Structures are given as C-alpha cells and as structure tokens.
Amino acid sequence: MIAVEIEGILSVLMIISALSVQMRIFINPMLDSVIVQSFILAAIAVFVGVYEASYMLIFLAVLIVLLRGFLISFLLKKKMPADPSTLREDYITTATVIVSSIFVFIISLFIYRVLLFPLIGHPLGSIGLSLIAQGILLIVTRKNSFAHVIGYIEEENGIVLLSLLVVPLPLLIEISALLDVFGIVLVSVILVREDITHDIFEELIG
Amino acid sequence: MIYINVLVALIFILPATLSLSYFFRVFRSINVTGSFFTVILAVVVLLFRIHSSGLFLIDYLNRPLILASASVFFLSSVFGIGYHHRLGESRNMRLHYAMMDLFASAIIFSLEINNLGLLWIGIELTTASSSLLLVIERGKLQIEAAWRYTIIVSAGLSIALVSVIILFFAYGTLTISTMIADARVSEFGEIAAVAAVVGFGTKVGIFPFGTWLPDAHSQAPSEISAMFSGILLPVALYALYRIYQITGGSSVMSLYLIFGLLTVLVAAILIPSQRDYKRMFAYSSMENMGIAFIGLITGGIAVYGAILLLFSHAFGKAGAFYSSGNVLEACGTKEINRVGDLRDSMPTTAATLTLSGLCVTGTPPFGTFVGEFLIIIGMVSAGLYLEVVFLTIAIVISFASVNYFTTAMAFGIEKTRIVKDVSASQKSVALVSVAVALLSSLIYFLGVM
Numbered sequence: 001m002i003a004v005e006i007e008g009i010l011s012v013l014m015i016i017s018a019l020s021v022q023m024r025i026f027i028n029p030m031l032d033s034v035i036v037q038s039f040i041l042a043a044i045a046v047f048v049g050v051y052e053a054s055y056m057l058i059f060l061a062v063l064i065v066l067l068r069g070f071l072i073s074f075l076l077k078k079k080m081p082a083d084p085s086t087l088r089e090d091y092i093t094t095a096t097v098i099v100s101s102i103f104v105f106i107i108s109l110f111i112y113r114v115l116l117f118p119l120i121g122h123p124l125g126s127i128g129l130s131l132i133a134q135g136i137l138l139i140v141t142r143k144n145s146f147a148h149v150i151g152y153i154e155e156e157n158g159i160v161l162l163s164l165l166v167v168p169l170p171l172l173i174e175i176s177a178l179l180d181v182f183g184i185v186l187v188s189v190i191l192v193r194e195d196i197t198h199d200i201f202e203e204l205i206g
Numbered sequence: 207m208i209y210i211n212v213l214v215a216l217i218f219i220l221p222a223t224l225s226l227s228y229f230f231r232v233f234r235s236i237n238v239t240g241s242f243f244t245v246i247l248a249v250v251v252l253l254f255r256i257h258s259s260g261l262f263l264i265d266y267l268n269r270p271l272i273l274a275s276a277s278v279f280f281l282s283s284v285f286g287i288g289y290h291h292r293l294g295e296s297r298n299m300r301l302h303y304a305m306m307d308l309f310a311s312a313i314i315f316s317l318e319i320n321n322l323g324l325l326w327i328g329i330e331l332t333t334a335s336s337s338l339l340l341v342i343e344r345g346k347l348q349i350e351a352a353w354r355y356t357i358i359v360s361a362g363l364s365i366a367l368v369s370v371i372i373l374f375f376a377y378g379t380l381t382i383s384t385m386i387a388d389a390r391v392s393e394f395g396e397i398a399a400v401a402a403v404v405g406f407g408t409k410v411g412i413f414p415f416g417t418w419l420p421d422a423h424s425q426a427p428s429e430i431s432a433m434f435s436g437i438l439l440p441v442a443l444y445a446l447y448r449i450y451q452i453t454g455g456s457s458v459m460s461l462y463l464i465f466g467l468l469t470v471l472v473a474a475i476l477i478p479s480q481r482d483y484k485r486m487f488a489y490s491s492m493e494n495m496g497i498a499f500i501g502l503i504t505g506g507i508a509v510y511g512a513i514l515l516l517f518s519h520a521f522g523k524a525g526a527f528y529s530s531g532n533v534l535e536a537c538g539t540k541e542i543n544r545v546g547d548l549r550d551s552m553p554t555t556a557a558t559l560t561l562s563g564l565c566v567t568g569t570p571p572f573g574t575f576v577g578e579f580l581i582i583i584g585m586v587s588a589g590l591y592l593e594v595v596f597l598t599i600a601i602v603i604s605f606a607s608v609n610y611f612t613t614a615m616a617f618g619i620e621k622t623r624i625v626k627d628v629s630a631s632q633k634s635v636a637l638v639s640v641a642v643a644l645l646s647s648l649i650y651f652l653g654v655m
Contacts, residue, residue, distance in 0.1 A: 155364050173324065183331070184334050
C-alpha cells in the first residue's frame, strides 16, 4: 500500500514538472524543469527496481540520469546563445499555455480512464499518457528548436513512465530505446546550431 | 539454421561495416563494392526462398523488400559519386556516405528482425541516421526540412512505442512470429492498432500525419530522396502491416481502409497543383504507399499485389528521383514550368523521366500496374466496391497529372538552358533503375516472389 502511495507521489511530481515545463517562456528554465523531471523518472525506476528486486531497472535509472539528466542537458546548454535570456518564446502567452496544458491533461486522463484503465487496471498509467500528451503539446505550440527537443524528451519520459508503471519492457529494448532517443537528440542538437526558430517557407508549402 | 542467420545478418551488418570507410580515401569504391555484395546476398535470400522465424523473420513479405532496399542502396551509392563530385573527398562527403551506410543498415535490420521492440528501434534508427543526410548542402531550406523530419517523425514514432508496450502487455512477448501465430481480435489490439497507425503512419506518410514527407523529399539530395521514397516508407509500412497481422479485425480493417483511402485521395488532389517536380514525386510516393497499405489490409491476392507494387515502386521512384537530380543539376531549377524540351538537350534523362513517371503511376507493363491490378481484384473479391471506385478515381487523377508534368518537361516547347553536364554514371543509374522497374513484374510471373 505504501509502495503504491510512493509511486503515486512521484508520478504526481512528474505531472507538476510537466506543467512547469509548459509554463516557461524562457528556454533555460524550461530545460531545467525537464532535467528535474528526468531525475524524478529515475527515482521511480529505482523505487520500482528495489520493490520488485530488479537490478536491471536500477541500471536503467542510472542510464536515465546519465543520458537525460547530464549528457543531453549539457549538450543543449552548450548550444544555447551566450546570453540565455535572449532565448524566449514570443509567440504564445502564459495564460494560453496554462489553459491548453490543463485541457490536454484532462483529455488524456479521460482517454486513459475510458480506453486503457478497464483493460490495464493500473491507475498511474494515466500519468504516463498525459506526460506524452504534454510533450506533443509543447512541440506543436512552440516555434523554438530547443522547445521542440525538450518536448520530445518529455514525451519519451512519459513513455518510459508508462512502461515502468504498466509493464516494464525487456531491458534490451528499454536501453536501446534510451540510446535511440539520445541519438535523435544528438542529431537535433547538431541541427539546432544552424537555426533557432522555425518560420513559414514558401518552398515548403503545397 | 545458423548459416541462414549468418547470411541474413550479413545483409545488414555489411552496410553498417561500410560506414568505417569514412576513414579511407577510397571510401566511394569501398561503398560501391560493399553495397553490391549486399545486393548479391539479398538476391540469394530471394532466389533460394530463405525462410526463418527464429532470431530473424524472413518470409514471402520481406524477401522482395530486402532485395529492393539493398538494390536502391547500391544504386544511390553509385549515383552519389557523380552527383556530389564537387565535394571531393571532404569530411562532409565521407560523413554523408557513412550515414547513408548506417541508414541502409537500419532499414534492412528493421525488415529482418523478429522482435517488435527491436523493429521499432530499427525504424527510429533510420530517423537518427538519415536526418543529417538532408543537410549535406547546408541550405536554410534543407535544415528546416531536416528539422521538421526529425521532430515530426520522432514524436510520431513515440506513439508507435505505446502500441508496442500495449501489445507486450497483452501477449507477454515481443517475438513477431509468435504474436502473429497467437493473433486475436481484442480491445488491446484495437488500441494498439490505432497507436500504430498514428506512429508508424507518420513515417509512412499516411494522411494527416505525414506532413514531413514532401518537405524532406523535395529538399534531400536526389539519391537520398530515392532511398526515402523507395525503401524507407515501405519499411515503416511493413511494421504497420506486422501490427495489423497481430491485431487485425474488421474494425481495425475499416479504420485502416479509411486512412489508406484518405491518403491516396489527398495525394491525388495535391499532385496537380505542384510546381516543384520533386514535391510532385513525393506526393506520388504518398499515393503509392496508400495503395499498398490498402492492398496489404485487404488480404488475399491483394497482399501479393501490394508487395509487387512496393518492389516495383522502389525502383521506379528511385529512377524518378535520380532523373530529377539529373535535371536539377543540368537546369538548376526544381520548377516544372521552367523545364522543357529535355528530349533535345538531355535525351537519356528525358527517357528515364518519362518512363519513371509512367512506372510510378501504374502503367502497363510495369510491375506497379500488375500490383495495382491485383490489389483491385482483391478488393473486388472482398466486396469493397465503393472503395474501388474512390481508389480508381485517385489513380486516374495522379496518372494524368504526373504524366502531364513529366511529358511537358521531356517534350514541352519551353527551351531549357543547360548550365551543367551530368555524368554518365548518373544517367546510367537512372536507366538501370527504370529498367529493373520495367522487368519487375517478371518476379511475380516467374513465381520468384
């Protein structure tokens, strides 16, 4: 019972971190929020690993901390302009973000409750699904490259959480997926250097 | 069994090993030779009808796709030599070839592996390895297209991973052959199928998820556009079909049919309004993937039609993009209206462009025609009459518009100023590609498939 409560508290912290990511207008604190989220995810992996006596999950937590907590954040921060305060989203207001974020959160909880909960039966899986939705929302509503990458990391955090709480995938798959995501972020970081915001190009319409 | 595993593994290990050619000055020769041997191995798998359901899943479905992937990889390796000759032996060029090798390896790995989780990882790897292939010319448009490709496809594929998780929860295994043998209609399967069509559908170019496709295809170097269209999209479609084999019921079939038909219709509507010939061919790829998707889910003889369509389309569309690359290099423009009378100035390219246009729109005697014909027969047998009507309308629209544009470019009165000569190797690659597309229906009639 206590274990379920601890899992619940950690999962709610994940959602709070997701809302914190959404509400940021400046990119630097947005990145910090997603790093915190990755650390909470690692804590959940450690907890589930200890509870189920699975050293593999603890190993997964170490990888999450190393790759998402340190390496990816280091790479992204290195690519940011010298003065990070210049990096901000001017296209969207905080009020719009809060309302749309909460709306998406409620919709994703509803979808999980209606479609997946009767089959899976694990209530906390809904947090994973809503985190995925929050990541997609961030990608769709922002024009800044860094915000897109952060949204993608958040989406992947949601998938790892869903997998951890519902049915942990074989470790080989989990680790390969983690490295794969790292590869995508690495490629994104290379591309982000060239161009920071994304506008409409006439040649790319039609 | 061990020999079969080694043979099958070599087909994706060899391209991965070729990426080490980055460290050698003769990287082009190494790549061409190595990719040729990959084709030989794929031919052996197809001709000897190698079958496996252990570590690798090899059957009637993926044998022709493996050969098409290896062949387009080989042709693109040769084409790139002439197309990027001005880059010489630069680091950029070496990196381009190394990434192309990893890209081909990831594609073939995804086709062969008998594990749904690893199949997802293979397809995600194709994104990581191919994003940088778009930016070899480092233009602002190329970077934007590469960015859209990376973010949209990766975000979409994450949804596909949700489908994998749900299926693992339901079946307790990720071995594809075991899951297919245990296939059953369930609510789990239906939810997984929806997540899969959003996720893998993004990569296939299924409407409305595949918005990245025309941008990436139009901005990529031509040999990469050929690989994208000819072999990358079919691999994602292959993954989607494997999930359909596991989960398919009548409700999933209806849903997938709607997505397939919408994709074909939207592509057919958009093709006539295109001004850029590479974008036009990109929309044509969407249309062909939609038709193949419909064929695969219809079942029966339509499945063989879809496989033949994918095989023939791989070569036909590769030929179209190689020809487009030659036109772009010679004329310096991607605009359809500014290219004409290629018959006089570039007779070989005019021929390959016209023939590839005919091929990708399902004209007899190309394999695409036989494939589409079998799909329609299959649909009629399954009682999908209304769907056949919509499909036929879309096929006619795209046939008329693609061939109108390619014929205008090849035989139109607009005189195009040739600013640069195209190398003989580039023309030969386009010619070989179209010739294989022309002969591809033999594969079906000789019973090799």
